Amino acid sequence: MNCRDVIEHLDRIIFEEVPMDAGLRQHIETCSSCHQAYTDALKARETLDLVRRKDPVLRDPDEIMKNIMTAIRQEPQITAFVPLFLQRMLAAASVALFLLFGYEQYVVVKKVTALEQKFSETTTNSNYSDPQQLSSTFDISTAGISFSGIGRLISTVKGTSPLSFSSLKKQINQKEIK
Amino acid sequence: MMPENLHETIACIRNGDRTAFRKLVTMYQQPAYRLAFRILGNEEEARDALQECFIKVWQKIGSFDTSREFVPWMYRILANTSLDRLRTIKRQPTIPIELVSQKLEAMQQADPATQADNQELAILIKGIAGMLPEKQKLVFILRDLEGMPSADVELIADLTEDSVKSNLYHARKKVRERLLRILEKERKIS
Numbered sequence: 001m002n003c004r005d006v007i008e009h010l011d012r013i014i015f016e017e018v019p020m021d022a023g024l025r026q027h028i029e030t031c032s033s034c035h036q037a038y039t040d041a042l043k044a045r046e047t048l049d050l051v052r053r054k055d056p057v058l059r060d061p062d063e064i065m066k067n068i069m070t071a072i073r074q075e076p077q078i079t080a081f082v083p084l085f086l087q088r089m090l091a092a093a094s095v096a097l098f099l100l101f102g103y104e105q106y107v108v109v110k111k112v113t114a115l116e117q118k119f120s121e122t123t124t125n126s127n128y129s130d131p132q133q134l135s136s137t138f139d140i141s142t143a144g145i146s147f148s149g150i151g152r153l154i155s156t157v158k159g160t161s162p163l164s165f166s167s168l169k170k171q172i173n174q175k176e177i178k
Numbered sequence: 179m180m181p182e183n184l185h186e187t188i189a190c191i192r193n194g195d196r197t198a199f200r201k202l203v204t205m206y207q208q209p210a211y212r213l214a215f216r217i218l219g220n221e222e223e224a225r226d227a228l229q230e231c232f233i234k235v236w237q238k239i240g241s242f243d244t245s246r247e248f249v250p251w252m253y254r255i256l257a258n259t260s261l262d263r264l265r266t267i268k269r270q271p272t273i274p275i276e277l278v279s280q281k282l283e284a285m286q287q288a289d290p291a292t293q294a295d296n297q298e299l300a301i302l303i304k305g306i307a308g309m310l311p312e313k314q315k316l317v318f319i320l321r322d323l324e325g326m327p328s329a330d331v332e333l334i335a336d337l338t339e340d341s342v343k344s345n346l347y348h349a350r351k352k353v354r355e356r357l358l359r360i361l362e363k364e365r366k367i368s
């Protein structure tokens with residue numbers, strides 16, 4: 001055993017309380033620095049032993065018991081056992097659904113905005129008297145949204161000035177009511 | 179495996195039996211308090227952590243898998259509760275080596291049969307392990323102060339075997355250096 005081995009062995013002496021082996025004994029008898037290191041390790045072990053042996057005193061345990069028992073009267077127990085893998089699966093599913101619907105919502109809003117803008121531009125720049133032309137110019141597929149009956153809705157409005165999709169719908173509704 | 183009576187006690191608690199729960203608290207409050215005290219190094223905080231832990235045990239016992247060991251499960255709740263509290267405590271200054279050395283000497287000279295003074299013990303624990311990062315501190319306390327087997331440390335600290343080894347290695351290195359500095363100071367004083 002050399003000096004390096006002794007230093008590596010010191011942690012085991014301090015923390016694991018391993019007894020000194022013959023090789024270590026032989027080395028520290030001849031090496032003064034390792035002898036000092038070994039003596040220090042033993043003292044360090046004593047210090048740790050002292051901390052290990054001394055239990056902190058729990059003062060007034062009855063008061064603690066009383067507090068706990070009072071608190072649990074108001075606390076419901078969770079009765080169902082949900083295995084950890086299931087908890088994790090449910091958490092993952094929630095996140096996945098949130099992301100999926102969040103993204104879908106984002107896509108729909110984006111497309112409706114594009115649709116609205118395109119429609120607004122179209123009606124600003126041209127004066128379409130032919131509803132069929134208006135409907136075909138208003139290329140729904142470009143906007144990338146399938147909106148059934150939109151052509152029919154648009155065709156009911158004639159000679160419109162720049163207006164938003166929502167006000168267009170409002171006008172349509174009014175016409176239909178009439 | 180759990181002792182038979184503990185197994186029965188837990189079964190009763192799961193059915194809402196408060197008397198069985200009282201029995202459990204009586205059985206574990208001292209060792210649980212010791213762990214909380216060692217993590218927090220503060221009497222009042224340790225008392226609060228202990229109460230909070232047992233309330234959580236009552237609430238969550240239905241979700242405890244009875245095929246597993248109960249004590250590591252409970253200690254995991256306690257360790258997490260104590261660490262949460264430790265984070266909320268304002269950053270405390272490192273205990274000076276001189277003070278640790280003084281307290282150590284006083285404790286060494288005291289009658290081993292007498293109970294430790296909580297204040298002195300807190301200074302000693304914080305002086306030795308207070309500077310360790312959270313995980314290293316928990317692993318060191320569980321393994322080297324509480325003397326728990328590595329498998330239990332893994333469960334309580336929620337760490338892999340390698341992670342426990344690595345944290346323990348670094349913790350021991352720092353504690354050893356600290357202990358040697360304390361001893362050196364003691365030598366100079368004497």
